[in-house]
Amino acid sequence: MKYRGGRVSGRALSLTLLIALAAFALLSLALYDLSLAALRHSPFRLSRIAAGNIHVDILIVGNSRARDLIVGRPPQLRPTVFNLAYNGLSREDTLEWLRIFFEQGNTAGTVVIETSALYTDQAFCDGKPYWAVYPHLRAAEQQACASDFRTARYFPLSLFNSEQYLRAIYYLLVNRHGDQSWGDEYSIPERLCAHVPLDGIFEFHAAALQIHHEHVRQEISDLQRWLLARGQNVRLVFVLAPFLADPRARTSIADMERINSELLAASENVSLANVLDSDCASFADAAHVGPQGRTTLSHALFASLGYQ
Amino acid sequence: MSFTSPPFFVFFGLYFLAGLLLPRRGWLWLAAVASSFFYGWWDWRFLFLLYYVVTVSWFVGRGLARSEDQAVRRRYVLLSVISCLAVLATFKYFGFFVDSFINVSAALGLKLAPRVTQILLPVGISFYTFHALSYTIDLYRRKLKAPADYLSLVVYLAFFPQLVAGPIVRASRFLPQIQRGPVFSPRKIKTGLLIIAWGYFLKVCVADSIALVVDPIFAAPADFESGNLLFAIICYSFQIYTDFAGYSMIAIGLAKLQGFDFPANFLAPYFSRSFREFWRRWHISLSSFLRDYLYIPLGGNRHGPWREDRNILTTMLLGGLWHGASYNFVVWGALHGLYLIIERHARALLPRLSSRSLRTLKWPLAAGRIGLVYVMVLLTWVFFRLHNFSDALSLLAGIARHQHPGVISNKFEACKVAALIVATLAVDGIFINRRSCVRLLRTRYAYACSLALLGVLIELFGSFGGGAFIYFQF
Numbered sequence: 108m109k110y111r112g113g114r115v116s117g118r119a120l121s122l123t124l125l126i127a128l129a130a131f132a133l134l135s136l137a138l139y140d141l142s143l144a145a146l147r148h149s150p151f152r153l154s155r156i157a158a159g160n161i162h163v164d165i166l167i168v169g170n171s172r173a174r175d176l177i178v179g180r181p182p183q184l185r186p187t188v189f190n191l192a193y194n195g196l197s198r199e200d201t202l203e204w205l206r207i208f209f210e211q212g213n214t215a216g217t218v219v220i221e222t223s224a225l226y227t228d229q230a231f232c233d234g235k236p237y238w239a240v241y242p243h244l245r246a247a248e249q250q251a252c253a254s255d256f257r258t259a260r261y262f263p264l265s266l267f268n269s270e271q272y273l274r275a276i277y278y279l280l281v282n283r284h285g286d287q288s289w290g291d292e293y294s295i296p297e298r299l300c301a302h303v304p305l306d307g308i309f310e311f312h313a314a315a316l317q318i319h320h321e322h323v324r325q326e327i328s329d330l331q332r333w334l335l336a337r338g339q340n341v342r343l344v345f346v347l348a349p350f351l352a353d354p355r356a357r358t359s360i361a362d363m364e365r366i367n368s369e370l371l372a373a374s375e376n377v378s379l380a381n382v383l384d385s386d387c388a389s390f391a392d393a394a395h396v397g398p399q400g401r402t403t404l405s406h407a408l409f410a411s412l413g414y415q
Numbered sequence: 416m417s418f419t420s421p422p423f424f425v426f427f428g429l430y431f432l433a434g435l436l437l438p439r440r441g442w443l444w445l446a447a448v449a450s451s452f453f454y455g456w457w458d459w460r461f462l463f464l465l466y467y468v469v470t471v472s473w474f475v476g477r478g479l480a481r482s483e484d485q486a487v488r489r490r491y492v493l494l495s496v497i498s499c500l501a502v503l504a505t506f507k508y509f510g511f512f513v514d515s516f517i518n519v520s521a522a523l524g525l526k527l528a529p530r531v532t533q534i535l536l537p538v539g540i541s542f543y544t545f546h547a548l549s550y551t552i553d554l555y556r557r558k559l560k561a562p563a564d565y566l567s568l569v570v571y572l573a574f575f576p577q578l579v580a581g582p583i584v585r586a587s588r589f590l591p592q593i594q595r596g597p598v599f600s601p602r603k604i605k606t607g608l609l610i611i612a613w614g615y616f617l618k619v620c621v622a623d624s625i626a627l628v629v630d631p632i633f634a635a636p637a638d639f640e641s642g643n644l645l646f647a648i649i650c651y652s653f654q655i656y657t658d659f660a661g662y663s664m665i666a667i668g669l670a671k672l673q674g675f676d677f678p679a680n681f682l683a684p685y686f687s688r689s690f691r692e693f694w695r696r697w698h699i700s701l702s703s704f705l706r707d708y709l710y711i712p713l714g715g716n717r718h719g720p721w722r723e724d725r726n727i728l729t730t731m732l733l734g735g736l737w738h739g740a741s742y743n744f745v746v747w748g749a750l751h752g753l754y755l756i757i758e759r760h761a762r763a764l765l766p767r768l769s770s771r772s773l774r775t776l777k778w779p780l781a782a783g784r785i786g787l788v789y790v791m792v793l794l795t796w797v798f799f800r801l802h803n804f805s806d807a808l809s810l811l812a813g814i815a816r817h818q819h820p821g822v823i824s825n826k827f828e829a830c831k832v833a834a835l836i837v838a839t840l841a842v843d844g845i846f847i848n849r850r851s852c853v854r855l856l857r858t859r860y861a862y863a864c865s866l867a868l869l870g871v872l873i874e875l876f877g878s879f880g881g882g883a884f885i886y887f888q889f
Contacts, residue, residue, distance in 0.1 A: 116601060117601050118857075119601065120601035120857075122868075123605065123859050123862060124863075126860065126863040127862070127866040127870075128867075130863055131870040131871060134871045138875070258879055262874045264871065265877065265879075267875060268877070270825070270827050273827040273831060274827055277827065304635070306635075309850040
C-alpha cells in the first residue's frame, strides 16, 4: 500500500486515536459505575430486594401473569404483599429470584408462584443488569445467556442494554413511588370481544404439555429444602392466574389445570383460571388480567390463601 | 459473514494488515481472494455466478476495446445487458414470473400447476449485476478509456465492502482507484473510522433496537390497535433508513480506510422538501444509476411532458421491481413514480409567492413540505415492509380505523427507540451542512470525543447477534 502523509501525519492520527481510546475507556467506566449505582438505588422491585428490608405476608413471583395478579396496595394494609414478578421469567429465573429475595435478608410468610412460570425452560437474559448486583443470578444464568456473558466480559456496559434497566431508571428518576402498582393497563373493548386472539393461551398450553414433570418436581423440592435449611418457614402456594374463558380455549385451560394437579400433587395448588370467566373487560388479552379484573382477582387470591 | 458478526472483525483486521505490507499487484490478488472468501462464506455456490458475470463483462470489455464499429459495439453491450438481466431474471424473478403466469392463466380460466424448482437467491446479485452493467455501458460510452484486466475487474465486481448491499459505485469512478491501488492515508483513515463508527451506531443501536419493538407487531398486525400499527410503521421508516444507511456507511468507511472514495448513499433523506429531493438523498447510488442508465436513455425529459411522465413511471416501476420479486415492490415504485409526476405538474400550477412572503413563510413552508413528503413516503413503506399485498391493505385499514389507539405494548423499549430516532434525526439535521463535518474532523479533541461517544453508545445499546441487514434480501 502506498503511503501518503498529507496534513494529518501518522503520529498525529495515533495520538488522536489514543485520546479517543482513553476517552472511551473513561466514559465507559464512569457510565458503568453510574448505571450500577442507579440500579442499586432504584425503587424498582428487582433493586429493592437488595436492601433486605422487605418483610411481608405474601410474596408473588412469576412472569407477567403473576405481575397482574394483584392490584397495588398501600404498605399499611394487611395482608402485606410484595410483587417480585417480571415479564417473561422462566421457571429457573423465577426460582432464582425467589432465592435471591431470601438471601438478601427479606422475609415472607407465603410465597405465591404463578404456575405458568413453571412451563418455560428458556432463560430470560434481560436480567443481565442485575448480574453485577446479585452474583448468584450471574452464576445461574451464565450458561443459558452465554452470548450476553461473553459480550459483557469485554464490554461491561452492554449489561445495561435491557428493558429491566430502563424500568429501574424510570422508577428512580420519574416515578419514585416504585412499581408495586405496575400491571397491564389495557382492557379489551366490547366490540373486539368475539375476536380476541387466543394464541397466548394456546402457547402456554403447548409449553405445559412439554414440561418434564420429574425435573420440575425436583426443582420445587430442592427449593423447599433450601428454604427449610435457611430456617424459613415459608408456605409455598402455586396459583394458576385467570385466562379468558373463551369457549374455544376451555379445553386448553382445563388441560392446564389437569397438568398442574398432576405436577403439583405434593404441593399446595390453587386454580383461579376461571375466576373472571369470559368477561372481556377484565382482561388485557386472553392470558393477562387488566385493571378491571385485578381487583376481583386480588379478593379471590386472598380468599384462596385464607386471608379475608 | 455480516459486518456485525465477530468473524468479520478478524477477517478485516488480517486483510488490512496484509494490505499494508503488499505492493499494488499483490494487493489486487489479496482483494480478489479476500472478497471471494467473504462472498463464499455465505454460500460457495454463489461464486460460480459471480465469476460468470465477471467473465462475461471482461469478454465484453475486450470486445468493446477492439472494435470501433458502432454496430459491433452495440452488440457487445447488448450481450452484457442480456447476460446480466438473464441472471437476474433466472435467480431473482423466475418464481415471480411463474406465479404471475399462473395467476393470469387462472383468471382466464386455465388451471396450471407447473412443477417449479425453488431457486436460491444469491446474496448481492442485484448489486454486482448493476456494477457489471455500469462497467460495460461506461466503456461503450467511452467514460472508461480502457478495459480493465481480469483481476481488476474481479476486485471491482466482488469488492467485499460493497458486494452484498452496495453502494453501487460506477466503474468510471472506482476502477481508476483500483488500478491506482490502495493508499495509506492517515487523513482518510481518520475519516473512515468515524464513518464506520457512525454506521455501526445506526445499525446495531438504532436499526436493531427498532426491530425488537416492531417485528412482533408486523408478525401479527391484526392483533394490534391503530396506535401500535402507526407507531410500528413510523419506526419501520427509520429502521430501514438506519439499517441501510448504516451498512452503506460501514462500506464507505471500510473503503476509505484503504484510500478509496465511495460516494455518499444517504444524505438526511427525511429532511427532503420534495420527492425529487428525496430521491437525491435516498439510496443515491441506485437513483443516480437508474437516472443515467434507464431514465435518460428512455428519453428523460427531452420529448415532452407526457413522455417524461412515462419515463419517470417506468424508471420507478423497474426500480421497485429491482428490490424484490413481488407486486408490493411494484406498488412501492409506482407510488413514488406517481408522487414525482404529480409534484412535477403541481409545480407548474401552484402560484408563485412573492420574495417577502417566501422570507416570512420560509420555516413553516419548509416544515410543512418536509412533513408532507415524510407522510407520503411513510405510506409507501407499508408496501415495502409487508410482502403480501392484502396484509399491507389490512394494516392501512387498521391505522385508518382510529377508534381505539390501544396501548403501546412495550413503552420502555418504545421510549428508547424514540430517543435513538430523535438522536439520529438530530445528527442528520446538524450534518446536513457538510462543512460542519469537516470542522469537526479537524479538531482533534472533538473528533476523539465523537469517536469515544459513539463507541460508548454502541457498547450500551448495541445488539451484537450478527443480525442480517434488510437490504441483503435484495
